[in-house]
Amino acid sequence: MSFYLVTGGAGFIGSHLVEELLRRGQRVRAVDNLSTGKRANLDSAIEAASLSQSGNGPAVEFVQGDLADLEVAHAAVAGVDYVLHQAAQPSVPRSVDDPIGANRANVQATVNVLVAARDAKVRRLVFAGSSSVYGDQPELPKHEEMSTRPQSPYALQKLIGEQYLRLFTELYGLETVTTRYFNVFGPRQDPSSPYSGVISLFIKAVSEGRAPTVHGNGEQTRDFTFVANVVDGVLRAVEAPGVAGDVINVATGARISLKELLGTITRILGSSVEPIYGPTRAGDVRDSQAAIGKAERLLGYRPTVPFEEGLRRTIAWAQQGAHAQR
Ligand code: UD1
Numbered sequence: 439m440s441f442y443l444v445t446g447g448a449g450f451i452g453s454h455l456v457e458e459l460l461r462r463g464q465r466v467r468a469v470d471n472l473s474t475g476k477r478a479n480l481d482s483a484i485e486a487a488s489l490s491q492s493g494n495g496p497a498v499e500f501v502q503g504d505l506a507d508l509e510v511a512h513a514a515v516a517g518v519d520y521v522l523h524q525a526a527q528p529s530v531p532r533s534v535d536d537p538i539g540a541n542r543a544n545v546q547a548t549v550n551v552l553v554a555a556r557d558a559k560v561r562r563l564v565f566a567g568s569s570s571v572y573g574d575q576p577e578l579p580k581h582e583e584m585s586t587r588p589q590s591p592y593a594l595q596k597l598i599g600e601q602y603l604r605l606f607t608e609l610y611g612l613e614t615v616t617t618r619y620f621n622v623f624g625p626r627q628d629p630s631s632p633y634s635g636v637i638s639l640f641i642k643a644v645s646e647g648r649a650p651t652v653h654g655n656g657e658q659t660r661d662f663t664f665v666a667n668v669v670d671g672v673l674r675a676v677e678a679p680g681v682a683g684d685v686i687n688v689a690t691g692a693r694i695s696l697k698e699l700l701g702t703i704t705r706i707l708g709s710s711v712e713p714i715y716g717p718t719r720a721g722d723v724r725d726s727q728a729a730i731g732k733a734e735r736l737l738g739y740r741p742t743v744p745f746e747e748g749l750r751r752t753i754a755w756a757q758q759g760a761h762a763q764r
Contacts, residue, residue: 664748
């Protein structure tokens with residue numbers, strides 16, 4: 439059994455990592471400042487872990503704290519073998535509105551976690567990178583050897599994060615890997631803020647019979663990746679040999695337009711709601727699609743849950759939640 443720190447552990451992707459690690463019998467500490475995460479995201483994982491506990495102390499602990507504070511980062515990393523650094527301010531438009539707040543969450547906290555991980559001599563740190571670092575270059579699919587061209591504070595901050603990782607590998611010998619995510623979606627992605635991911639917002643609007651808003655003409659494309667695929671890719675990146683200091687796309691390798699996305703959601707929900715079209719959002723990238731050959735080669739990764747299956751599971755979860763609130 440190994441001991442894992444999942445930063446952002448009460449968040450959308452972080453809580454899925456915690457759940458899977460516990461399912462695999464690992465020990466986990468989840469740290470979160472609850473800025474976008476929710477303590478309730480960990481309820482089912484913690485309950486399942488305490489039921490199966492063998493008497494060696496709790497398999498999971500939750501710490502509320504802000505990693506932009508170095509002391510919190512040191513305490514969070516103490517004693518762990520691996521760090522999965524998922525804590526972030528994850529919204530492109532929110533970073534355009536508040537670049538300083540986003541920098542604190544995405545850069546300051548990342549440097550603190552790296553320093554703490556170096557000092558604690560952890561075995562490996564895996565970082566939640568972002569496909570937004572590629573920017574609006576016309577070449578598709580986006581592969582790791584391409585140059586980067588961030589076009590939002592968020593994208594730049596994620597690029598700074600991954601370059602810090604590479605530097606810490608070269609300077610201090612800390613093993614690091616960046617997994618670049620492409621529009622992850624799934625259960626527990628919170629639709630309650632205007633900064634939320636588009637799939638969660640569209641599902642909520644269509645379920646409630648409201649018109650979703652499309653920013654731009656809806657022809658923009660994304661490599662929408664169901665969260666279970668990302669969990670699999672990240673946990674492979676923890677163990678794969680020969681990847682220290684590297685950057686690897688974790689996605690599906692396909693792209694779907696917002697119009698197609700909305701068409702699939704309305705079809706599954708049996709709705710005929712039409713969207714409202716608004717202006718293109720500042721900082722938006724037009725097309726995004728991953729090359730996943732490097733992940734296949736180095737991590738033995740292959741997406742296992744296809745887009746529509748993931749969408750059906752996400753819609754089922756959203757409907758359960760709406761039911762529970764009635
Ligand atoms: C998303 C992630 C980001 C990740 C990046 C990787 C979220 C919140 N952001 O950014 O963390 O690093 O993918 O590529 O998950 N849109 C609408 N209507 C809406 C909301 C959005 O039309 O109500 C459009 C946006 O303008 C954009 C697309 O949908 O063109 C996707 O937006 P969003 O879900 O916010 O994700 P990204 O900005 O691609």
